[in-house]
Amino acid sequence: MNEGRSALVTGAASGIGRATAERLARSGWRVLAVDRDIDKLAWTEGSTGIAAMAADVASEADNARMAAEAEARFGGLDAAVLNAGITGGGSIDELSFADFQKVIAVNLFGPVLGVKAVLPLLRKGRNPAIAITSSTMGIAGDSGNWAYGTSKHALIGLVRSLSRELGWEGIRINALCPGPTRTGMTGAMETIAPAHYDLLTRQVPLQRWADPDEMASVIEFLISPAASYVNGHAMVADGGAVVGTGLLLPASGAARAIPGDGAT
Template sequence: MAAERKTALVTGAASGIGRATAERLSRNGWNVLAVDRDTDKLGWADDCDNVAGHAADITSQEANLEMVAEAERLFGPLNAAVLNAGVTGGGGIDDLSFEDFQKVISVNLFGAVLGVKAVLPSLRKNGEGAITLTSSTMGLAGDAENWAYCTSKHAIIGLVRSLSREIGWQNIRINALCPGPTWTGMTGAIKEVAPAHYEHMKQSVPLQRWADPEEMASVLEFLISPAASYVNGHAMVADGGAMVGTGLVLPASSGKAAIPKEIDH
């Protein structure tokens, strides 16, 4: 007899990491509610029996409650939630307006908090469950002209660490994924509009390439799966090794000067 399908809700599922995750979960035996505010790009869900697309703006408390109600109506209480929707928000401190900062925080942080609040009662009905929030390597380190985004992603890790301490006894795990540069709708244009920046980012990754969204989906699937049953409160980095260095010394493969073997003092 086939194993009973579990149910996951994935936000930001119209594109990039969210879509790759929703598709992967559906292939691997999950029912999936694929949530996004961009309904035009959710059409892919129509071709999958066990996936339903759902329009929601995660900055709305009501929309968060409705998406969980819809998942329960279609598939029953949630076993997992991949709260992944996010937006960029570059600009220096003198350039990015406070209103634009609020927009970034409203999606990346408030949206995540509203999502957690909405999914928890549903997960509790199953007596166990798992949540992932998508942070970033920029949730672990700062970057020039990216303070709004970095701030929002640092906050996600604080949220995950705090809630893991609070809800672990309910048998609900919560973890963060910290992706490095990944080819998605969010970042795909960089190669064309800022080729030097694209090259710099590539050189900064020991694997010398950006990630495919599927490489993030596999980590997110792991984090909500029984294989990660003792992983809780963790900020899991998947960045091709970029964050383990200081970034101060370029590898010889970059074609730029590495540290000489001998230095004449």
């Protein structure tokens, strides 16, 4: 069903973006994989259906180059996956305004510039759709993560607002809100901060972190004709973590224990 469709994926060097580019290519999509650093896209060499290019999503000029490359390769675009993002931890006292601006530049201005750049191409596409990677931190707040959380909440506002605007043209836009996923962004936590890693795992009823491909499959659904009536939605894929209040212990303590750590 997706054979020959074209997609652009940002943040494709690693994690969820890479898994998405790989999954789409396996399903027959033609993919333009974009990331800051071309060297990190070396994994695309020799792959079928994936072209790579370096671009900084926070730069308006780079977004224009990205769209021009997609147009030259595909003539238009059927889907854009605006996924690149950075972390930005720190309390309101710790994190400087300049660091906050860096987070907003990539996580919020990036997708805004991306949508503006690719719209003319999507208008030429078949069943055109945009997916933007937000986060469960776009649904709920957490301590020490206000800059990232603010950027990810704003993306859901962007998606809901643009769904009302672009739906009239037949262009769908949705957000994915991943829960804890093992990627370049989070991968080191298991070894550097094992206690925090275990704590996070315990918040997830499924008692594990996601594999990036479990996010890629949701993105593929959101941009494919299989989701033809899904528009303006923030789809949470978090193993059930954010639907809890966190105020009460689970009915069975054992269900939350991490094997070997003595927790109940």
